[in-house]
């Protein structure tokens with residue numbers, strides 16, 4: 001069990017009263033899941049993801065992330081948890097425009113006080129996973145949307161977090177790029193056992209999910225774990241290939257994964 | 262980490278270049294204004310000091326109480342010894358005796374009858390065998406004809422009065438005045454040179470003669486109305502002047518001598534107190550104005566920059582910085598901007614102030630016939646303060662501006678920092 005959501009209620013102050021964005025959510029996520037929170041806009045997906053990511057706090061109930069109760073963490077402890085264990089991927093990539101691809105990916109490692117040599121090794125290895133070794137020195141403005149999101153994935157993955165939270169990661173991407181980054185993330189999930197939780201209403205994403213939690217109006221209305229994760233789109237992608245080999249990614253920093261993409 | 266952020270700061274010109282320019286401009290103006298105002302005010306103080314008041318002035322107590330009447334019957338006597346002891350007690354100061362007097366100049370014709378007359382206000386200063394007072398009173402540029410006295414009995418007079426009395430260089434004139442003991446004094450002088458100051462008060466009827474001649478004329482053997490003290494090679498320092506006066510006057514507090522000497526600092530004479538107070542506060546005033554003005558500008562710039570950077574802040578919170586750390590780095594960045602801007606500003610400010618100090622700006626044409634003793638060339642004065650004063654508004658304003666702008670990070674919920682971007 002990596003995340004446990006218990007009777008979670010989230011209220012936002014609005015005018016004199018409150019708006020209840022989450023109305024008693026109960027969920028359990030286990031290590032290695034590839035799960036999506038799916039629902040229409042305004043259903044509370046982002047709110048739930050933010051609370052799991054310790055960027056926001058519960059109004060009632062609790063969320064246990066990696067054995068820590070989110071409601072009881074002080075800001076410093078919450079920051080510590082994010083720094084060491086969590087990775088975030090955003091709809092609009094949120095890359096820092098003045099830094100190169102390398103520097104953007106390196107950023108989270110600076111907080112972890114890693115040596116320059118170790119950082120470089122990690123960053124290049126991670127960029128290889130997402131197939132961007134040739135863009136190391138580029139600035140985000142010189143990249144396509146798909147490339148930007150791959151940089152963002154590398155940035156989320158570079159510290160090998162246990163949990164990655166991705167809020168509408170494909171919303172700004174065309175179909176081809178959406179499939180591309182989803183394959184990348186699924187591969188990382190499979191090879192590194194990183195847990196992914198998505199918030200999405202994109203059908204293309206839903207096709208890749210191993211578990212679909214449907215939200216409506218702040219409540220869980222369905223929680224399906226398809227026995228056979230739908231893979232139709234996946235198979236049809238030409239770049240999909242040697243990816244399913246299950247040797248450890250860490251032991252093969254070059255070649256295999258990069259080539260797969 | 263800090264290094265990483267500074268790298269980004271330098272690359273993002275809108276966050277670095279623009280604030281640096283704002284800071285540098287503010288600092289340049291601060292440095293220039295500070296040096297200019299302290300120069301102009303300081304020069305006004307100096308010329309008043311050099312001409313009439315000294316940095317401090319020693320007189321008898323009754324003379325000081327009636328000094329506007331130039332009461333030479335109340336003059337200091339035994340000036341030699343007094344001056345000697347002043348020199349010993351205040352070795353960092355230079356002392357100059359002076360006699361101020363009023364009188365009538367009478368120009369006789371060849372038969373000894375009065376040809377013309379004129380009222381004079383006179384000064385007896387050391388003129389023979391020394392150029393110290395000529396330099397101090399800056400008389401060289403005011404000499405429009407003739408030369409400075411080179412032997413006893415010669416005098417300088419206002420060019421205007423000289424014309425009015427139809428005198429020529431070398432003419433003999435008689436000074437009619439009252440002597441120290443109330444007696445009628447008459448003394449003959451030869452006009453050796455004429456002066457023009459451009460200051461109505463002086464051009465109307467000034468005469469300057471060697472102090473020994475004036476002593477002879479007014480029966481003031483070893484006496485003088487005033488002894489002026491000047492900080493050697495230094496500008497007026499009100500604190501030092503007051504201290505000197507205090508320690509000198511302490512010796513005479515219990516003196517029964519009605520004519521005991523008293524030392525008065527410049528700030529207590531001729532309404533100079535206002536100017537001195539102004540000069541002492543001028544830096545504070547300029548600096549405060551610029552801190553406030555620049556902080557407001559930079560605050561707004563910081564708010565705009567901050568809005569643009571919510572993406573960055575949100576991301577940094579997401580990858581594990583606390584709000585506190587993000588806030589501190591914003592302040593640290595502003596400190597760097599403040600230092601860079603201030604260094605540039607101080608250097609450029611000094612470069613602008615430098616010619617203003619060495620060459621100055623000749624305003625004599627604008628100052629024609631003024632009634633004030635004002636230097637005719639406006640000059641800046643670069644002091645030790647000038648070098649660091651710019652850093653105060655430069656750094657404080659950036660840091661205050663950033664701190665105010667950065668408060669928004671705390672006000673906003675973490676999650677909202679992301680919403681700002683997604684909108």
Ligand SMILES: Nc1ncnc2c1ncn2[C@@H]1O[C@H](COP(=O)(O)OP(=O)(O)O)[C@@H](O)[C@H]1O
Nearest residue numbers: 012013019021040041042043044045046047048
């Ligand atoms: N900070 C907030 N203040 C007020 N209402 C909010 C806030 N954040 C979210 N909401 C509201 O909560 C509901 C759920 O929002 P969100 O979790 O962003 O939905 P989703 O991500 O599913 O589109 C929406 O109706 C939204 O307007």
Ligand SMILES: [Mg+2]
Nearest residue numbers: 045046047199
């Ligand atoms: Mg959302």
